[in-house]
Amino acid sequence: MKSKNKLSKDQRSKxxxxxxxxxxxxAFSPYIFYLYEIFPSGRVxxxxxxxYESLYYESVMTAAWxxxxxxxxxxxxxxxxxxxxHWWYHTILIPISMYTYQLIVSFYEDVYLQVxxxxxxxxxxxxxxxxxxxxxxxxxxxxIFDRIYGIDLSEIEETDVSVMSxxxxxxxxxxxxxxxxxxxxxxxxxxxxxx
Numbered sequence: 001m002k003s004k005n006k007l008s009k010d011q012r013s014k015x016x017x018x019x020x021x022x023x024x025x026x027a028f029s030p031y032i033f034y035l036y037e038i039f040p041s042g043r044v045x046x047x048x049x050x051x052y053e054s055l056y057y058e059s060v061m062t063a064a065w066x067x068x069x070x071x072x073x074x075x076x077x078x079x080x081x082x083x084x085x086h087w088w089y090h091t092i093l094i095p096i097s098m099y100t101y102q103l104i105v106s107f108y109e110d111v112y113l114q115v116x117x118x119x120x121x122x123x124x125x126x127x128x129x130x131x132x133x134x135x136x137x138x139x140x141x142x143x144i145f146d147r148i149y150g151i152d153l154s155e156i157e158e159t160d161v162s163v164m165s166x167x168x169x170x171x172x173x174x175x176x177x178x179x180x181x182x183x184x185x186x187x188x189x190x191x192x193x194x195x
Contacts, residue, residue: 022079022083025075025079026076026079029072029075029076030072032068032071032072032075033068033069033072034068035064035068036061036064036065036067036068037061039060039061039063039064040060040061041059041060041061042059042060043058043059043060044060045060054110055110055111055112055113056109056110056113057110063110066106066110067103067106067107070099070102070103070106071103073095073099074096074099074100074103077092077095077096077099078096080092081093081096087140087141087144088137088140088141090133090136090137090140091133091134091137093129093133094126094129094130094133094134097126097129098126101125101126
């Protein structure tokens with residue numbers, strides 16, 4: 001019995017440690033964004049490892065500001081995606097893909113100085129991904145809805161619900177059988193004949 005309690009305490013301490021690390025990363029996200037201020041404002045940035053030349057933005061600081069302006073929300077969205085426990089967490093992939101695409105396009109434009117090759121129809125490129133993600137989320141929602149309310153889709157097919165009529169086909173058949181069994185509607189008097 002003690003080993004189970006110790007195991008649960010160990011698991012709780014791991015979750016507490018992981019939660020604390022995630023909270024620290026979220027708290028430092030504004031500092032991640034403002035890292036662009038440490039980059040030089042010139043067109044070329046030379047280090048002992050590499051040389052970076054900003055062709056499109058013409059300033060390494062402006063390029064870093066653009067990149068970090070996309071990396072910071074992407075970073076926060078990734079944390080949200082990996083820690084979210086809701087059934088709809090797959091929809092977070094849509095803004096993640098958008099920021100990833102924008103980051104790649106802005107880097108490509110700056111390094112190769114080819115503007116508007118990819119960014120003009122951004123939503124057209126991302127639309128198939130959106131459709132796939134939304135389809136998956138909708139299927140998950142249907143499964144959850146069915147499990148919670150116990151609705152069987154085969155029962156809905158048996159009712160033969162008509163879109164234009166308030167009566168289902170089954171109710172219409174029952175009504176026709178009832179009328180054919182000898183029920184006759186009373187003739188309504190024509191009020192104009194009385195006049």
